[in-house]
Amino acid sequence: xxxxxxxxxxxxxxxxxxxxxxxxxxxxxxxxxxxxxxxxxxxxxxxxxxxxxxxxxxxxxxxxxxxxxxxxxxxxxxxxxxxxxxxxxxxxxxxxxxxxxxxxxxxxxxxxxxxx
Amino acid sequence: xxxxxxxxxxxxxxxxxxxxxxxxxxxxxxxxxxxxxxxxxxxxxxxxxxxxxxxxxxxxxxxxxxxxxxxxxxxxxxxxxxxxxxxxxxxxxxxxxxxxxxxxxxxxxxxxx
Numbered sequence: 059x060x061x062x063x064x065x066x067x068x069x070x071x072x073x074x075x076x077x078x079x080x081x082x083x084x085x086x087x088x089x090x091x092x093x094x095x096x097x098x099x100x101x102x103x104x105x106x107x108x109x110x111x112x113x114x115x116x117x118x119x120x121x122x123x124x125x126x127x128x129x130x131x132x133x134x135x136x137x138x139x140x141x142x143x144x145x146x147x148x149x150x151x152x153x154x155x156x157x158x159x160x161x162x163x164x165x166x167x168x169x170x171x172x173x174x
Numbered sequence: 175x176x177x178x179x180x181x182x183x184x185x186x187x188x189x190x191x192x193x194x195x196x197x198x199x200x201x202x203x204x205x206x207x208x209x210x211x212x213x214x215x216x217x218x219x220x221x222x223x224x225x226x227x228x229x230x231x232x233x234x235x236x237x238x239x240x241x242x243x244x245x246x247x248x249x250x251x252x253x254x255x256x257x258x259x260x261x262x263x264x265x266x267x268x269x270x271x272x273x274x275x276x277x278x279x280x281x282x283x284x285x286x287x
Contacts, residue, residue: 092274101277151217161206161225165218
C-alpha cells in the first residue's frame with residue numbers, strides 16, 4: 059500500500075529557531091500533499107495544500123511567511139516553521155494523494171513539535 | 175460549505191459489544207466520505223471510504239459504514255468490539271476527488287473487558 063513518512067517524529071527546539079519537517083511518499087508519486095495541524099484532543103486542521111513545482115495554497119489564518127512549504131519533487135514536501143514560538147507547539151501531519159483526482163489521502167505518522 | 179459532525183466525543187463499549195460511531199455531513203455535491211483511525215502519537219490510518227459506489231462500505235479490522243443520503247449520515251459500525259479497537263476515530267468529507275479533507279472533531283472509543 060501507499061506509505062508516507064515524516065521526519066523527524068519528535069523535535070524540541072528553542073523559541074526563535076526554525077524547524078524543518080519532511081514529508082515523503084515512499085512508493086508513489088504525490089503531485090499534491092497536504093499539511094495539517096492537530097492540537098491535543100482536537101481534530102486536524104488543514105494548514106496548506108502543496109503542489110509539486112508551484113507555490114503552496116494556504117488556508118485562511120495560516121501565515122505563509124511563518125510556515126514555509128516547499129514541494130520540490132514528486133516525493134518530497136517540506137514544512138519549515140520559522141522563528142518558532144511556544145504556541146507553535148503541536149502535532150503536524152502531512153498527507154499525500156497518489157495522482158490527479160485520486161480520492162484517497164495517505165497520512166504520515168506525524169511530527170510532534172515542542173517549542174521551549 | 176462542507177462540514178462534518180461526529181455525535182459523541184467519547185464512546186465506551188464492552189469487549190464483544192456493538193460499536194456505533196456517528197457521523198453526519200453537509201455537502202452541496204455528492205461527497206466523498208472517509209473514516210480514519212488514530213492511535214496515540216501516530217498518524218491516521220484509513221479504515222474505509224465511500225466514493226459513490228456501494229452505499230455499504232466494508233473496511234479493515236471488521237469495520238463497515240453505510241452511506242445514507244436521506245439522513246446525510248455515514249455511521250461507522252463493528253459487530254464485536256476488541257480491546258485493540260480503542261483509539262480516536264475521525265470522519266472526514268471532501269467534495270471533489272483529491273481535495274483536502276474536512277474532519278470531524280473525532281470520537282474516542284474506549285473498550286473495557
